[in-house]
Amino acid sequence: MANIPENLHYSKDHEWVEVKDGVATVGITDYAQHSLGDVVYVDLPRVGDNLASHEAFGSIESVKAVSEVFTPVAGEIVEVNDDLNDTPESVNADPYGAAWMIKVKMENALEADAMLNAAEYEEYLSETE
Amino acid sequence: MVNENLSIVHFSLTTYHLPLTTIMRYIPNSPEERGEMLKLVGLDSAADLFRSIPSDVQLNRALKITEPLAESELISGMEKLADKNTAAKRPSFLGAGAYSHYSPTVVDHLIQRSEFFTSYTPYQPEISQGTLQYIFEFQTLVCQLTGMEVANASMYDGSTALAEAVLMAQRVTRKDRVIIAQTVHPEYLEVTKTYTQHGDLKIETLHFDNESGRISADDLSNLDDKCAALVIQSPNFFGCIEDVKALADKAHSVGALLILVVTEAISLGLLKSPGECDADIVVAEGQSFGIPLSFGGPYLGLFATKEKYVRNLPGRLVGVAYDKNGNRGFVLTLATREQHIRREKATSNICTNQGLIALAATIYMETMGKKGLQEVAVQNAQKAAYAARRISEIEGFSLPFSAPKFNEFVVRAPKSADEILSKLLSKKAIVGGLSLSRYFSDNANDFLVCVTETSSREQIDNLVEGLKEISK
Numbered sequence: 001m002a003n004i005p006e007n008l009h010y011s012k013d014h015e016w017v018e019v020k021d022g023v024a025t026v027g028i029t030d031y032a033q034h035s036l037g038d039v040v041y042v043d044l045p046r047v048g049d050n051l052a053s054h055e056a057f058g059s060i061e062s063v064k065a066v067s068e069v070f071t072p073v074a075g076e077i078v079e080v081n082d083d084l085n086d087t088p089e090s091v092n093a094d095p096y097g098a099a100w101m102i103k104v105k106m107e108n109a110l111e112a113d114a115m116l117n118a119a120e121y122e123e124y125l126s127e128t129e
Numbered sequence: 130m131v132n133e134n135l136s137i138v139h140f141s142l143t144t145y146h147l148p149l150t151t152i153m154r155y156i157p158n159s160p161e162e163r164g165e166m167l168k169l170v171g172l173d174s175a176a177d178l179f180r181s182i183p184s185d186v187q188l189n190r191a192l193k194i195t196e197p198l199a200e201s202e203l204i205s206g207m208e209k210l211a212d213k214n215t216a217a218k219r220p221s222f223l224g225a226g227a228y229s230h231y232s233p234t235v236v237d238h239l240i241q242r243s244e245f246f247t248s249y250t251p252y253q254p255e256i257s258q259g260t261l262q263y264i265f266e267f268q269t270l271v272c273q274l275t276g277m278e279v280a281n282a283s284m285y286d287g288s289t290a291l292a293e294a295v296l297m298a299q300r301v302t303r304k305d306r307v308i309i310a311q312t313v314h315p316e317y318l319e320v321t322k323t324y325t326q327h328g329d330l331k332i333e334t335l336h337f338d339n340e341s342g343r344i345s346a347d348d349l350s351n352l353d354d355k356c357a358a359l360v361i362q363s364p365n366f367f368g369c370i371e372d373v374k375a376l377a378d379k380a381h382s383v384g385a386l387l388i389l390v391v392t393e394a395i396s397l398g399l400l401k402s403p404g405e406c407d408a409d410i411v412v413a414e415g416q417s418f419g420i421p422l423s424f425g426g427p428y429l430g431l432f433a434t435k436e437k438y439v440r441n442l443p444g445r446l447v448g449v450a451y452d453k454n455g456n457r458g459f460v461l462t463l464a465t466r467e468q469h470i471r472r473e474k475a476t477s478n479i480c481t482n483q484g485l486i487a488l489a490a491t492i493y494m495e496t497m498g499k500k501g502l503q504e505v506a507v508q509n510a511q512k513a514a515y516a517a518r519r520i521s522e523i524e525g526f527s528l529p530f531s532a533p534k535f536n537e538f539v540v541r542a543p544k545s546a547d548e549i550l551s552k553l554l555s556k557k558a559i560v561g562g563l564s565l566s567r568y569f570s571d572n573a574n575d576f577l578v579c580v581t582e583t584s585s586r587e588q589i590d591n592l593v594e595g596l597k598e599i600s601k
Contacts, residue, residue: 041440046303057475066470 002031010121011072039091087096193559221560224579238420261459277433281444282429282482287414292324312365342530346375362390368537373406398506419493443477462484508534513580546576557595
């Protein structure tokens, strides 16, 4: 059973968002990391890039596949988790903690409220399986 | 009138005058079968298929080709034609990106084994262990040769490798300005411009110093922190050895990559390796390694870089791996960069390599060994130095560039280089070199001379005597 923390917002593309003072931290969910398998490389954008909602901002490479990661919220990237260059495996080990990917200064602070909450995401997963 | 024309066309389209066996050998259907097909589509003859073409643009006669020949007649006829190609037998001092070198017989012999000769780039790679093993060896040799950390399975040729290197620098740095030295082979520059013309890359060129014949590290005014790469060639198009380390340091000081082009790979047997000079990407033409000149291709692109840039490397990459029983095997690795997996986000559209030519280069390098390659390189440098000295002693001739050289050098003649070279060819049957006027309008009296281990002392002396006579 996938781990789905209560306090986060979720997208149907399996990203999570945590909002604090208008800045959204984005990562991929436990379900997503499990589906991808062993992650060997994470390709991330640079600080200062501007993203539109649902735009691809990077890609995650596992042993046999590459998947794009999309931002659920629009805004400017203010921080990128460069640690993932050296420790891509933390995407598997700690998807909600050490493996956060980018922080986005949101154009619309309320955008995350339209996303799924933990219960809705869990229901979405059970429907798709 | 129309009917008459058609009947002539009809004749030329058929082969009634040939014996049936000959017809059957090259044309898979018989006259009866062709008759059936015509009947089915409601036509009287094959010529009717061409009725819509106006008769005045039709040939209206049979093609002027000889009667069928026996195999022995055909061979002697072709030999007569080949004998007309005297240029191939003349002493030649042409270089400029394509070099005449000795290739041991074993190279050609081994690459013609059918398991090598007929195989294509492995799309189900791990089943082709032999192919992967020689590609792995090729990559290893390229790394040892260039002093770089990782090399791919090869590119089409030196010029397309440069175009890919420029795109790679753009990916790595996420900047879109590239500065290419004018001393890079002008055709490499053209290929790179063609290759990148529909992207957002901006290419600027960099002048060379007229006295030294190379790029001055103090004169890089357009190199700034918006640049993805500085591209230089060494030995450069004029044969001059660039100060690679100083230029690499300059590039790195503004966050740009240093791309080094090598058109004469034999020079790597003698010069300080690109890795030691801190180049970030090295692209080279591998033709010098056992590949015949053959009118310009197929050649071989070598591509090597630092390990930290490996995910942005174009082309294929073979790695070594061990199975669960500890047996060594070879695999295509990091294939996730490639377009069959990553589609339009692939690092490059190159999903293949110059398999057979890379094999030839591998066999050449393994046959020559480190010492052999060094010896060839030394011979090239010494013979070229001898030729350069002798030519510079001719009245009116000089060597305009002061920088150190490998096996090519520019000669400044007392009059038009085109005129001198064409007289040398018509009166002395010597191909004296390449006139620079073709690429540099200011250098009409200059020509590029290349001397390799295949040029004998006698040929060099004849060149010198020829130049003396012609310039009188």
